[in-house]
Amino acid sequence: MALREVNAKMVEATVVPGQRLYSQRGAMLAYKGEVSFTPNIQGGQGGLMSMLGRRVAGEATPLMTVEGSGTVFFGHGGHHVQVITLTGDTLYVEADRLLAFEGTLQQGTMFMGSQGGVMGMVRGQVTGQGLFTTTLKGHGAVAVMAHGGVFEIPVTPQRPVHVDPQAYVAHHGDVRNKLSSALGWREMVGRGSGEAFQLELSGNGMVYVQASEEKL
Amino acid sequence: MFRLQGSKVLAVEMTGDAVKAKNGSMVAYDGQMAFKKLSGGGEGLRGMVTRRLTGEQMTVMEVKGHGTCWFADRASEINLVGLRGDKLYVESSNLLATDAGLRTGTTFTGLRGASQGNGLFTTTVEGHGQAAIMSDGPAVVLRVSPQYPLTVDPGAYIAHQGSLRQSFQSGVTFRTFFGEGGGEAFQIRFEGDGLVYVQPSERNTIAGDV
Numbered sequence: 001m002a003l004r005e006v007n008a009k010m011v012e013a014t015v016v017p018g019q020r021l022y023s024q025r026g027a028m029l030a031y032k033g034e035v036s037f038t039p040n041i042q043g044g045q046g047g048l049m050s051m052l053g054r055r056v057a058g059e060a061t062p063l064m065t066v067e068g069s070g071t072v073f074f075g076h077g078g079h080h081v082q083v084i085t086l087t088g089d090t091l092y093v094e095a096d097r098l099l100a101f102e103g104t105l106q107q108g109t110m111f112m113g114s115q116g117g118v119m120g121m122v123r124g125q126v127t128g129q130g131l132f133t134t135t136l137k138g139h140g141a142v143a144v145m146a147h148g149g150v151f152e153i154p155v156t157p158q159r160p161v162h163v164d165p166q167a168y169v170a171h172h173g174d175v176r177n178k179l180s181s182a183l184g185w186r187e188m189v190g191r192g193s194g195e196a197f198q199l200e201l202s203g204n205g206m207v208y209v210q211a212s213e214e215k216l
Numbered sequence: 217m218f219r220l221q222g223s224k225v226l227a228v229e230m231t232g233d234a235v236k237a238k239n240g241s242m243v244a245y246d247g248q249m250a251f252k253k254l255s256g257g258g259e260g261l262r263g264m265v266t267r268r269l270t271g272e273q274m275t276v277m278e279v280k281g282h283g284t285c286w287f288a289d290r291a292s293e294i295n296l297v298g299l300r301g302d303k304l305y306v307e308s309s310n311l312l313a314t315d316a317g318l319r320t321g322t323t324f325t326g327l328r329g330a331s332q333g334n335g336l337f338t339t340t341v342e343g344h345g346q347a348a349i350m351s352d353g354p355a356v357v358l359r360v361s362p363q364y365p366l367t368v369d370p371g372a373y374i375a376h377q378g379s380l381r382q383s384f385q386s387g388v389t390f391r392t393f394f395g396e397g398g399g400e401a402f403q404i405r406f407e408g409d410g411l412v413y414v415q416p417s418e419r420n421t422i423a424g425d426v
Contacts, residue, residue, distance in 0.1 A: 147291055148224050148288070148290070148291020149222055149224050149225075149291065151221055151222060151225055151286070153244055153246070153286075159246050159247075160246065161244060161245070161246045162244060162245050162246065162249070163243065163244040164240075164242055164243045164244065167243035167244065167288065195240060195242050195251040195277070207244070209243050209244045209286065210243070210288075210291075211222070211224035211225045211243065211288035211291050212224075212243075212288060212289070212290050212291040213240065213241075213243070213288075213289070213290065214290060214291075
């Protein structure tokens with residue numbers, strides 16, 4: 001476990017030789033020991049094609065590679081930080097919410113349309129996530145940022161969970177998501193309850209929700 | 217049943233009953249829920265007109281269903297208030313959710329309201345049940361008893377309950393006019409028996425500027 005929450009807004013990462021760590025550029029607060037930070041033009045793992053893929057998808061956040069031996073503290077913009085540990089499953093998260101993640105994780109980009117076709121694309125637009133989202137797969141820890149703290153809700157086959165798209169942070173596990181709309185005549189006449197669109201998550205996994213409807 | 221999950225998220229377990237909540241404050245739910253906007257805060261036509269006139273407009277929705285519903289608003293801290301027949305006075309912008317059984321209304325606050333930068337009217341909640349109020353930073357609950365009156369900065373006041381008389385105090389002296397005031401020109405004084413909720417942050421008020 002290379003990432004550890006120091007307090008609600010800061011994480012401590014232990015860096016050992018031979019294991020690299022990726023973090024958002026400029027998110028380092030302090031470090032101890034011999035640690036080097038190299039800007040990562042590719043914006044993450046993979047070769048040239050992955051980089052192009054991320055550029056095209058708009059999921060390219062400036063990342064840096066952290067190597068050496070010591071401990072590094074990360075934090076950004078006073079946002080709350082949550083460490084999520086993955087054990088072989090895939091985490092779906094927006095690239096700009098990523099604070100730091102271990103190099104053992106496989107980074108990828110997913111097209112929204114591949115999960116739910118046209119409706120998936122609509123969902124991306126409505127939630128402001130765009131047409132693509134970042135995936136992290138494998139074994140390791142990820143630190144994600146959220147406005148005002150995160151709480152987790154387990155998703156089980158008997159218990160699908162509905163989330164406000166603006167408050168959605170990330171999810172992992174075998175979870176299908178679709179956009180459900182509760183549009184009625186009330187919305188048409190401007191008398192909506194402000195909850196017209198919801199993300200419906202069903203399957204088996206965990207969803208992370210922030211205590212705010214504000215984006216980062 | 218209201219329950220706090222952390223300090224910024226309110227979880228409400230529902231079994232077919234309803235709660236009134238600020239419009240758009242739902243962040244997640246499981247089970248079956250229906251959301252319906254209540255025009256005029258669910259107080260009927262008269263309430264709607266009163267709210268329009270007094271500037272205490274609040275957009276409220278009724279949430280009804282089976283399951284758990286989570287509410288949060290802009291990462292504000294949430295405080296639970298239990299009401300047993302008494303009356304809670306709170307600013308409409310600080311009210312997050314109430315049991316459907318509670319009645320809400322508007323009341324005149326006089327000069328205090330003007331000094332708080334909130335207008336002349338405030339919202340009242342009365343009946344038996346629970347309400348959730350929001351504050352900027354964790355709120356402290358201060359008890360007021362006949363022997364111990366309490367004086368509060370208008371910008372830090374968020375709500376009060378019980379049988380309290382409030383009066384307006386001004387600490388304006390000649391120094392204030394020379395721009396040498398301490399920034400605490402006005403205060404609200406509570407006397408009687410009850411509770412006052414104070415937040416560790418101050419809204420922009422006229423009182424804070426002089």
